[in-house]
Amino acid sequence: MEGNPVSLPAAAGNLSDPSAPAGDGAAGPGLLESALARARRGELAAFRELIRAHQDSVYSLALRMLKVPEDAEELAQDVFVSLYRHLGKIASAAHLLFWLRRTVCHRAIDRLRRRPSHVPLPLDGAEELAQPDSSRDPLLERHLRDRVLQLSPLPRAVILLRYQEDLDPPEIAHVLGMPLNTVKSHLKRSLALLRSGCDELREPISAGNPS
Amino acid sequence: MRLRSVILSCALLALPALAAAADPGRLQLPDFSALSKKATQSVDISLDPSLLHLAGGAIGSGGDKADVNDLIKGVRGIYVRSYTFDRPGEYSKADVKAVQAQLLAPGWQAVVSTHDLKQGSDVDIYLRRSGDHTDGLAIIAAEPRQLTIVNIVGAIDLARLAQLQGQFGVPKVGITASAPAKNGSAIAQTH
Amino acid sequence: MTDEFEQALRRALRPQHPGEDFSARIVPRLVSSDMPSTPAARLGPLRLGAFRSRWLPAALAACVIAGIGLVQVRRHALDAARANQARAELLQALSIASDNVNIVRAAIAREESPDS
Numbered sequence: 001m002e003g004n005p006v007s008l009p010a011a012a013g014n015l016s017d018p019s020a021p022a023g024d025g026a027a028g029p030g031l032l033e034s035a036l037a038r039a040r041r042g043e044l045a046a047f048r049e050l051i052r053a054h055q056d057s058v059y060s061l062a063l064r065m066l067k068v069p070e071d072a073e074e075l076a077q078d079v080f081v082s083l084y085r086h087l088g089k090i091a092s093a094a095h096l097l098f099w100l101r102r103t104v105c106h107r108a109i110d111r112l113r114r115r116p117s118h119v120p121l122p123l124d125g126a127e128e129l130a131q132p133d134s135s136r137d138p139l140l141e142r143h144l145r146d147r148v149l150q151l152s153p154l155p156r157a158v159i160l161l162r163y164q165e166d167l168d169p170p171e172i173a174h175v176l177g178m179p180l181n182t183v184k185s186h187l188k189r190s191l192a193l194l195r196s197g198c199d200e201l202r203e204p205i206s207a208g209n210p211s
Numbered sequence: 212m213r214l215r216s217v218i219l220s221c222a223l224l225a226l227p228a229l230a231a232a233a234d235p236g237r238l239q240l241p242d243f244s245a246l247s248k249k250a251t252q253s254v255d256i257s258l259d260p261s262l263l264h265l266a267g268g269a270i271g272s273g274g275d276k277a278d279v280n281d282l283i284k285g286v287r288g289i290y291v292r293s294y295t296f297d298r299p300g301e302y303s304k305a306d307v308k309a310v311q312a313q314l315l316a317p318g319w320q321a322v323v324s325t326h327d328l329k330q331g332s333d334v335d336i337y338l339r340r341s342g343d344h345t346d347g348l349a350i351i352a353a354e355p356r357q358l359t360i361v362n363i364v365g366a367i368d369l370a371r372l373a374q375l376q377g378q379f380g381v382p383k384v385g386i387t388a389s390a391p392a393k394n395g396s397a398i399a400q401t402h
Numbered sequence: 403m404t405d406e407f408e409q410a411l412r413r414a415l416r417p418q419h420p421g422e423d424f425s426a427r428i429v430p431r432l433v434s435s436d437m438p439s440t441p442a443a444r445l446g447p448l449r450l451g452a453f454r455s456r457w458l459p460a461a462l463a464a465c466v467i468a469g470i471g472l473v474q475v476r477r478h479a480l481d482a483a484r485a486n487q488a489r490a491e492l493l494q495a496l497s498i499a500s501d502n503v504n505i506v507r508a509a510i511a512r513e514e515s516p517d518s
Contacts (some may be wrong), residue, residue: 030247030248030250030251030252030253033252033253037487040483040486040487040490041483041484041487042480042483042484044429044432047432048425048429051424051425051428052425055419055420055424055425056417056418056419056420057417059417059418059419059420059424060415060416060417060418063418064415073420073424076420076424077427077428077431080428081428081431081432084432087483087486087487088269088482088483088485088486088487088489088490089486089490090490091490091494137410140410140414141410141413141414142414144410144411144414144415145414145415148411148414148415159411159415160415163408163411163412163414163415164412164415164416164417166412191407191408194411195407254494254498256491256494256495258488258491258492258495262488262491263488263492265484265485265488265489266485266488266489266491266492267492268485269485269486269488269489270489270492270493279492279493279496282496283492283496289492289495289496289499291494291495291498291499293498323506323510325505325506325509325510327509334502334505334506334509336502336503336506348499350499350502350503352502352505359498359502361495361498361499361502363499369503372496372499372500372503373500373503373504373507374500375496375497375500
């Protein structure tokens, strides 16, 4: 019996966000719980499974917050190293996801506050090249990404958690530790900003959309 | 040579009995790996005396934390199996009966049972007593979409255990064992 | 219109892969994460003869002691991880047991209330 894998259910209350969706990777919730339990026992291979399950989400949040791929890579690595040190305090796979999102957002915001306000966007369009070429309107999507990068750090984090991570406003408020009304206010203003200046780019979608 | 193998066989056969005698409050929990694969959430915890000691040290001391260590000072092991499923019928009565059969052994006594006919859920608490002290606790909570078995080896104060919920950072876990409704519930039988 | 825009925004913000060997780049940092980083010492030119006779035995002894120390550090880190794991499991187990005891107590209280 002692040799069985250990897994814990999502804990409610202030330890985790039980409504958070599963991680990036294809691993189901049971497999992630198992990997977490094995990682807590010191299995490095299990910890690598956790990294692979969440690396897309963590790296993308870091990249879209910090804009510079090298900085994003460093931040993402720092977050996972920190996770390794704090594994004993992670109660479940859902808690893990909550912890990662919260840590990467807060550290990115801290770095941005210490950094000069204007950081030129990378010229090589590294993110665009990495995207699969299956989008319906790559021009609009690139424009949207650029506009998101121009938002202030906190509203940008709110937009990313909403539209990249697919969190609801209460979940975003929980991750960022801000009032729900503030989240809603950021969402409303940011969406209006993003939408403005996109009208001429959105026309092809409306015209071409069969639905 | 033959005598030696007979002695060895007897010793091997006696081992489970010796183990049970050493730890009479411990249940032999079945292999639930098949249930674990079907479950959307599963808990599989086995804390023997050494791990309990390790855990107690990690909890720390002083103030409220001392209460947790005080609560488990008479405990020699904690074993939990809990499985939550998407739909009813994913586990069978046979899975539960394998554990319940052990609770018919001398020393074990059902102290309270709740049966909710409407919800189809049962929660039974058993204590094992040796003389005037307790050396085992078992909880079986069987709901349509969740099965939970808890075995605490040694002595633990039930009242203090009940008060622990929500304290000391003990998370309120998603145990959805719904409290039996007033209507349609066959009521607790206190033995 | 709003839904189309938000769908476009979701597509634009699809998570991006950091590269195939991202996790492999992290692992060396995990292994050394408990070890204090030390700046590399700048070594002057070595006079091997003097080094061998005077410093080599001490250097070898220092390496052995450092190696033992690293093993101890690693073991302590693993022990701490195991203790934390055991702590989390203990609290989880107690919480599950507590929940179920309270379910029974609530049922009894309901049954024994005058209104039942």
